[in-house]
Amino acid sequence: MNTKLLMGVMFAASVAFSCNPPAAENQQSTTTTEETQAGGQEAVIDDDSQKDIVKIAVGSADHSTLVAALKQADYVTSLSNAGPFTVFAPTNEAFNKLPAGTVDDLMKPENKAKLQDILEYHVSLGVFKPEMLTDGQTINQANLKNITISNKDNKIMINNQANIIATIPAANGVIHVIDAVLLPPDK
């Protein structure tokens, strides 16, 4: 598959490019013995393994808003972990459907907890493949609020609001691409 190959090449190239520190920095680092890498598992350089949820999301131009939000919420490290997770991943278009200014507002540092809550509402612990999503099923999300599944003739919706438009298996779980942002109920 050419697209896959292209993606792999782009990925490898960008990793190689962006992670090679200038020589001067390298020399500096040899003078100290106590330094460690500050990143989480997202910083592990590994082009052989199946891609995890974060790497897939980062590689998708349709999910740049989600990726930016995960970074702002400090959830990049978490979603690079062993999981397993089911992530309902709204597209950029889905975020654009929110009232004007909503995303900008959520990205403000003072709204970090709210942003975290919304993102947690998109994450289930455990791997829920499409065939396991049944009509009327509720799933308790990472923020302890439920989502409700409807499944009519394999057309799967979340909270009667978001459609699953694609499903992508990941090394640490599964991504369901959805066309609307899920907003947690107040209570």
Added chain:
Amino acid sequence: MKQSEIKNVLLASAAVITIAVMPSCKPKNVSTATSGDAAQKAYVAPGKYDEFYNIVSGGFSGQMSIYGLPSGRLFRVIPVFSVDPEKGYGYSEESKAMLNTSHGFVPWDDLHHISLSETDGIHDGRWAFGNANNTPRIARIDLKTFRTAEIIEIPNSAGNHSSPFITENSEYVVAGTRFSVPMTNGTTDVPINTYKENFKGTVSFINVDKESGKMGIAFQILLPGVDFDLSRAGKGKSHGWFFFSCYNSERANTLLEVNASKFDKDFIMAVNWKKAEEYVKAGKGVKKSVSYAHNTFDDKTHTATSTIEKEVIMLDPKDCPDMVYLMPCPKSPHGCDTDPTGEYIVGSGKLAAVIPVFSFTKMQEAINAKNFEGDYDGLPVLKYDAVLHGEVKKPGLGPLHTEFDANGNAYTSFFVSSEIVKWRLSDLSVLDRVPTYYSVGHLCVPGGPTKKPWGKYVIAYNKITKDRYLPTGPELTQSAQLYDISGDKMKLILDFPTIGEPHYAEAIPAELLSKNSTKIYKIEENHHPYVTKGEKEAKVERKGNEVHVYMSSIRSHFVPDNIEGVKLGDVVYFHVTNLEQDWDVPHGFAVKGANNAELLIMPGETSTLMWKPDRVGVFPFYCTDFCSALHQEMQGYIRISPANSNVPLTFSTGTNQPPIN
């Protein structure tokens, strides 16, 4: 559009990767993760002693390992539930019985958790306990000899995970079933999907003799078919209670990943064990016919014996009111930890983004006021809000386990967000957080589970070490990370690999153990039936087709070292006594072609290797532990003749010379 087509579109769009959103390129050379004086803080100079012993579970290695803190130096791996050819454990005739079970000899298990014996809620340095997670057992390790002294099997149990946590005077260690199993209707042969009707859980209370440490199953409690995960005894004001986390209150028997995560709350179970003792005394227990092995190692005979026991006392909460209560706890709780005062019980819903903290005082009030929200399989369920001290909000993702310092602070590990979060018990405020590398499981603060935490460090036991060390193929080591907690902020000071997969660990001040450590076994106290107390007592005896070699070893020879007259079909027992009375001078023993392992014999000890020669010839044996400058000379031969040969049985050292012409 088909899903696969959409996927192609997505993948194609991946070509537009922007470096700006790449998460993987945090600068490598920032020293945010370790403090500048880290090396100095973890450094223990050559010849100097560490401040703490760290007694660490070996997970799927089945063993326990002993490290020094703060250096992270590995001192010893204690064989517990798995055979260890290096030490002859499970291979020598004397040690085989330690691994006997009702299923016969089991050479492996999965050791998850450690608890150290306590007196008045403080480490007393006598014993360490470990649990076997697969074939349910509890082991007691003698902290004078650092050897496994006793193993008791737990009947009516499967997956002994919620174990071996201990009460404040070592009255009991507990064993809670992870797997519930069929236990009703008089048969265990039932369809798996009758789980809800037929499967039950148990928790066992194993008493520990105050003097000898010897264990016995005092009673078991029959419980609904949930999965018990972890547990902690009450202490101080909550002494007399025991708290167990449980998940799978859905009682799923398949795909628990999904089916045991449906409910937003599971439970922490509170057991009033003093009440349970009263019920046992009052005869409320039912004697159940069971079969379980109880194995002890005698330091005088240097030999293990295994006894099969046949009965346990089972208490059913239905007959024993006010003994068991449930507290709702968010999402599949793992850790269930009581603070040093005994007032707070910290639940860690591993799928949750809050840490619920329960109050023992409120729990007592709620019980007295019968403030129940209902019952679960007949067990009263207390109202969540009535027993809650409060929740730590948004502490991180995937809280697993909490330890404490002596200053009212708690340290919780977060698997999913890969970090340790320090928070204050009184107002539940988050004080500090540090990343772990990566995916931390349990934590250990020296004395953290006791009434008197020694503090100073928190150690994270990590499941994943991708890219942390030089790679070693697909299988990588797990790791421990040491953080200095003496200041307000946690500081990473050391990172070291571990044996097996470390789950829980404890740490204890070095002087509590080091001063009692055994140096030698006294030869005059050796009551092994095949002991050789001096070279003059060495001999070889034939009993039918058994040949017993009473052998001594001392620097640098065996007596005897030439043995003849053994025939094919004989079974040879080498009973080797190490005559040394000098610290750190073990001798080993190995014979060519033996189908088991070496012996590693401590000074004053006797150990036996069984050997069935499979062919005629002359077979060398030698000392395997470098004992002296003439270690390489410490060797001998045994001659195996045909079954019908008439070579006389002879043995000697130093005299079997060629005839002089």
